Amino acid sequence: MRSVWKFFSSVKLAIVLLILITLASVLGTLVPQGRPAADYAARYGGWAGLFQTLQLTRLYSSGWYLALLVLFALNLVVCTVVRFGAKWRKAFGPAPATDPRALVSAKIKSQFRLSLPLAASGDRIRAALRAARYRTADSGDANRAVLHARKRRLGYFGSDIVHLGLLVILAGGFTSGLGGRRAEIGLLEGEAADVPNASFRVRLDKFETEYYPKGGVKDWKSTLTVLENGAPVLTRVVEVNHPLTYRGVSFYQASYGWDWQRSSVELEVRKRADASFSKTVSLKLGERASVSDPDITAVSIRQFVPDFVRGEGGKVQSRSQEPRNPAAFVEAWKGEERVFAGWIFAKFPDFGPGHQGGTSPLAFVLKRYQAAPFSVLEAAKDPGVGLIWAGCLLVVAGLFLAFYWPPREITVVLEDSQGKVEVTAAGHAAKARETFASEFETMFEHVRRPS
């Protein structure tokens, strides 16, 4: 037990761990993380298996990386605790016994005589120290007084507060990792859905995309209503960077799209032989719409893709959700006989068998297409965030204390010598010695020659 404690109280271990964690983190940015196994096989060939065994492919959640973080945390706790007692005594404990000879060897010091009685000299120096916001403590005897003054004592604990903050952040990270839940909810306008891992529902009242005047998406706005037992309790607009939080679940605007599987289109039907013939019909995907003409009684749309592309083996796919190259697979019927079947492109009306100059006696124009927009919201429950923000505050406050609140210590010895008082003052500061030295100097200059 003792040797374990000793092991973790070493700062050398901290240095080793910092280096190891840094190197491991670098490695994780060189190997892509969390891809499918096939990607690794293609990229690293025979090495892929080894990479997976060593968990390099999900390094930041691997057992060994987490183990390093745990060792780091233990090291941090032990190191901080071990030093804490001594620091506390230094900052708040009784003044240490003073050896006047030690004062003389201090780098920041002042020696002079005052033609005042011992008590009055002490008062004057004490007043000067207090004016400079030092707290003073007295000791000594009848003909020798010792003043011990300290200020900014919190500064001693800057590093401890940083370390505590880091531990709180690590705890928050583990809490998030273990207790965090996230799920995507896709909703059409007017639709409601259960929120995973929660006892309430949300409904999307409205979904809007705002554009800049010159194009480009400015924002997505989802108007969400929270439903408890079917009753609305709260309505809020969720935008990117403006999530809604309700009972520990936060809703983020994550993505959007269109319900192309239920598109409706407007189709113009023409005949090559008869330029005056034109009929426009509106229909939904899968529906058959009547054209009431002897040559063509009805049309139907079998498939609709917003961003047409032919994939492997000529298979039709949609490259994206955006309507960049909308296309409909149109079928035309004469009674039960199919007289036309082919792709019609909204943006390329002169393409395919069904266009005006094509080979088929019938021609089609995809005049309009429409699908309901839907919003994708990320519902996230993260029990660790409170700890994270608390830890961040501690770290930042501790850094400020560690670097900008340097503690200062002054010891003054006053000794009676032939009716005068011999004063020896010495200052001690681990940091920012230059500014301390100048404060020290002006203060004692003033004590010697009060203006």
Next chain:
Amino acid sequence: MTEPTLFTAAFALYVAALVVYSASIFARRDKWAKAGFVLAVAGFAGHTAALVLRTVASGHAPFTNMYESLSFLSWSVVLALIVFSRSSLAPRLAPYLMLITVALVALASSPLMPKDATPLVPALQSYWLWLHVSVTLLGEAFFAVAFVASLIFLWADSAEKKERLDALAYRAVAVGFPLFTLGGLVFGMVWAYRAWGRYWGWDPKEVWSLITWFVFALYLHTRIVMGWKGKRSAVIAIVGFLAALFTYFGVNYILAGLHSYA
């Protein structure tokens, strides 16, 4: 004056400052160093005006594309130079800091960098982003000072000068480290949380910020608890600044991630 004119004027003044400062290395005249400083401050004033004009014109803080963030980083380096100008070592450091500034401004002005203030995609419309980028870049500018002081340390031959360079590098880290922690890590996490619902996602840019932070934590600890000073400290500070540079440039161009817009 328009923003591009001011920016070009600042560029010209920085180049002039670099030339005059470089002359001061060889001439070893205080006069040259003083003139260099005056030119740098004049350039800084013009640069500040350019940044303000751009902010007013685009309606958002100027940190949204590579041109803008390079411009702000170079501005921060000059600011750090001004902050440390009272140090007796400032004239020694200034030529190299000016060299970094001119390199950054030249890169920002290169035709490869799109300069138009583009409309912001939704994720970037957040004041946390402004805080995140500005405070991080300020912190990195102070790391640049530590970097230059450490490089000169490695070349310097007088022990007395080495000691002062070592102390100056530490003071620069003491400013840069809290700023980088606040901007790079804390504000970055807050922004990510607001935008994506997660404060940390192990994306390469995030990890490299953490790596940079670890290297400077190593710098502080080896110094204060193991008493490392001088050469070893200087090497760590140099590695730390290079990690910061890689976070800034390398991740975008070499590793792919979420952060690829800036």
